[in-house]
Amino acid sequence: LRLPTLDSSDSPSADSTSHKQPFVIGVSGGTASGKTTVCDMIIQQLHDHRVVLVNQDSFYRGLTEDELRRVHEYNFDHPEAFDTEQLLECVETLKSGQPVHVPIYDFKTHQRCSDSFRQVNASDVIILEGILIFHDQRVRSLMNMKIFVDTDADVRLARRIRRDTVQRGRDINSVLEQASFLFLLCLLMSYHHVDACYFAKTMLSVQYAKFVKPAFDDFVLPSKKYADVIIPRGGDNHVAIDLIVQHIHTKLGQHDLCKIYPNVYVIHSTFQI
Ligand code: ADP
Numbered sequence: 481l482r483l484p485t486l487d488s489s490d491s492p493s494a495d496s497t498s499h500k501q502p503f504v505i506g507v508s509g510g511t512a513s514g515k516t517t518v519c520d521m522i523i524q525q526l527h528d529h530r531v532v533l534v535n536q537d538s539f540y541r542g543l544t545e546d547e548l549r550r551v552h553e554y555n556f557d558h559p560e561a562f563d564t565e566q567l568l569e570c571v572e573t574l575k576s577g578q579p580v581h582v583p584i585y586d587f588k589t590h591q592r593c594s595d596s597f598r599q600v601n602a603s604d605v606i607i608l609e610g611i612l613i614f615h616d617q618r619v620r621s622l623m624n625m626k627i628f629v630d631t632d633a634d635v636r637l638a639r640r641i642r643r644d645t646v647q648r649g650r651d652i653n654s655v656l657e658q659a660s661f662l663f664l665l666c667l668l669m670s671y672h673h674v675d676a677c678y679f680a681k682t683m684l685s686v687q688y689a690k691f692v693k694p695a696f697d698d699f700v701l702p703s704k705k706y707a708d709v710i711i712p713r714g715g716d717n718h719v720a721i722d723l724i725v726q727h728i729h730t731k732l733g734q735h736d737l738c739k740i741y742p743n744v745y746v747i748h749s750t751f752q753i
C-alpha cells in the first residue's frame with residue numbers, strides 16, 4: 481500500500497522511528513488580520529495533538545535607549561526590526577525535537593523581558609505566526625504549509641486601534657502615528673462615526689510616520705505569493721479553517737503510519753495498491 485502526500489521537505493527520514501519530524505505551519509498576514517485568532521482556532525481543533533505556537537513578535541529586537549527616546553521614528557514593520565537569526569535557530573532546534581526558550585516581548589516597553597523566557601517543548605505541530613514570517617527564505621523553507629490571512633485594511637486598522645489601546649498600552653495618537661492617512665480616514669469614518677470636518681481637523685493635529693501601511697505594501701503583501709492557502713476574512717472563515725485542520729490531520733496520520741509501518745512509504749497525489 482502506498483499513501484498519497486508529502487513533498488520531500490516533510491517526508492519522514494529513514495530513521496523515522498527515532499524522531500518524528502513536526503509539521504510546521506507558517507501563518508502570515510497584515511497586522512490585526514486575525515493571524516493569532518486563526519492559529520488559536522487551528523490549535524483548538526487539533527486538541528488530540530501536541531501543538532505549539534511561536535510568534536515572530538517574540539523575536540522583536542529590544543530598542544536601545546536612543547531608539548526608545550525616538551520611538552515614534554522606529555519602524556516596527558520592517559524586517560530588520562526582528563532578530564531573524566534567533567528565530568531561525570529556534571525553529572531549527574524545535575524541528576530537531578529539542579525544547580527551546582522563546583523570548584518574551586513587551587509591547588508596552590518595546591523591550592524583551594531580560595530575565596524570563598517561555599519554554600516551548602518539541603511537538604507534533606509547530607505554528608509560526610507573524611506579519612513577516614514568510615520574508616526570510618530560510619524560515620520559509622522550514623514550513624510544510626503556508627497560510628496567509630487576508631483581511632481588508634480598514635477592518636484591520638479598526639481592530640488594531642481597539643487592541644493596541646486596550647491591550648498594548650497605547651493612546652490613540654501613537655497608534656495613528658504608525659498608520660497612514662487612508663487608514664485613518666477609514667477608521668474615523670467607519671468606526672467612530674466622526675464627521676469629515678472633525679476628521680480633517682483631527683488629522684492636521686496628528687503626526688503621521690506612515691510605517692505600517694507602507695511596510696505592508698513593501699514586505700507583507702509581496703510575501704502573499706508564497707502562501708499555499710489564502711484565508712479571506714480570517715477567523716470568520718470556518719470552512720477554510722476546517723479544511724486546513726483536515727489536511728493537517730491527514731499529514732499527521734501519515735507520519736504516524738510511517739512510524740508504525742516503516743515499510744509503508746508515501747508518494748505524491750494518488751493511492752496505489
Ligand atoms: P493578528 O494576530 O493578525 O494581529 P488577532 O487575531 O490578534 O490578529 O486579532 C486582532 C484583534 O482583532 C484582536 O483584538 C481580536 O480579538 C480581533 N479579531 C480577530 N478576528 C476577529 C473577527 N473575526 N471578528 C472580530 N474581531 C476579531
Ligand code: C5P
Pocket residue numbers: 510511512515537540556557586587588590610611658692
Ligand atoms: O500582532 P501583530 O501582527 O499586529 O503585530 C505586529 C505589529 O505590532 C506591527 O504592525 C508593529 O507596528 C506593531 N508593534 C508595535 N510596537 C512594538 C512592536 C510591534 O506597535 N513595540
